[in-house]
Amino acid sequence: MPKNSLNNGYAAQPTACKNLRAQHKVVKMMRLLRAVGQTSLATVAGLGDFAMFVSRAVAATPATRQLGRRWIRAVHEQGVRCVSVVTIVGLFTGLVLGLQGYYVLARFGSAGALGTFVSLTLTRELAPVLGALMIVGQAGSAIAAEIGIHRNSEQIDALTTMGIDPLGYLITPRLFAALIVFPILTIAFTLVGLAGAYLSGSVLLGLDSGVYWSGVHFAVQVADVRECLLKALVFGVVTIAICCHSGFTTHHRAGVSGSRAVSVSTTRGVVLASIATLAADYLITSFLV
Numbered sequence: 001m002p003k004n005s006l007n008n009g010y011a012a013q014p015t016a017c018k019n020l021r022a023q024h025k026v027v028k029m030m031r032l033l034r035a036v037g038q039t040s041l042a043t044v045a046g047l048g049d050f051a052m053f054v055s056r057a058v059a060a061t062p063a064t065r066q067l068g069r070r071w072i073r074a075v076h077e078q079g080v081r082c083v084s085v086v087t088i089v090g091l092f093t094g095l096v097l098g099l100q101g102y103y104v105l106a107r108f109g110s111a112g113a114l115g116t117f118v119s120l121t122l123t124r125e126l127a128p129v130l131g132a133l134m135i136v137g138q139a140g141s142a143i144a145a146e147i148g149i150h151r152n153s154e155q156i157d158a159l160t161t162m163g164i165d166p167l168g169y170l171i172t173p174r175l176f177a178a179l180i181v182f183p184i185l186t187i188a189f190t191l192v193g194l195a196g197a198y199l200s201g202s203v204l205l206g207l208d209s210g211v212y213w214s215g216v217h218f219a220v221q222v223a224d225v226r227e228c229l230l231k232a233l234v235f236g237v238v239t240i241a242i243c244c245h246s247g248f249t250t251h252h253r254a255g256v257s258g259s260r261a262v263s264v265s266t267t268r269g270v271v272l273a274s275i276a277t278l279a280a281d282y283l284i285t286s287f288l289v
Helices: 003-059 067-078 080-107 111-152 153-159 166-204 209-221 222-248 259-287
Strands: none
Touching: 003 166, 003 222, 003 259, 067 080, 067 111, 067 166, 080 111, 080 166, 111 153, 111 166, 111 209, 111 222, 153 166, 153 259, 166 209, 222 259
């Protein structure tokens, strides 16, 4: 073989390898863009489906029969059954805030500002957020599982066959119940948390009770209470709607069915509702501050 032909063959090999690597990079980039595009389209489609779901549930209000009785049942489901967990969490949250706040403020000679610190922290942030998370864990998971079982057992299809709107029958009462349950339980969380902080700050650590309660009285303004109730209302509607939607679309879970699909829907509903609570908290706070 001539010497020039060997040299040309050796020179062509690196060029071919470079071309193959470039093609491989292009293929990987195309796959990445395709995956991002599919995920984005699925997210937008899911948000649109969720918006239509909530809109149809609200629009079904006038045609829903016996709405009052189902609303009372939904209030019991979301409110009465969650009172114990909300108050217990609120009490220990206040106890921890009282301890940590006292020691931190005492470093700067401001232990008397404990009431101000605890009241604003609870009213503006912790009470609506932690209260919503507790209700989601207690009632939201039960709602997603119950509606998911209805879907698996074809009870929702039976309602449609009988001419009853399943959204009005199952979803609408729960959405309206959230409008009253979440604010009431948030207020209860705040009051119990203030009492817990009083126990740890005044009773255990010796801070004068008059100083503590005067700080609470002068710190909390109408705007703080308004922000607290607004967050509770938004969290209530968003989280309960997410849990209801997750259970209602149990039959859309790919690769799973039966009890496994109900389990996946329940977990998905609780996780998404918790994330939505924190995201909505940031958005509301950023607009109101």
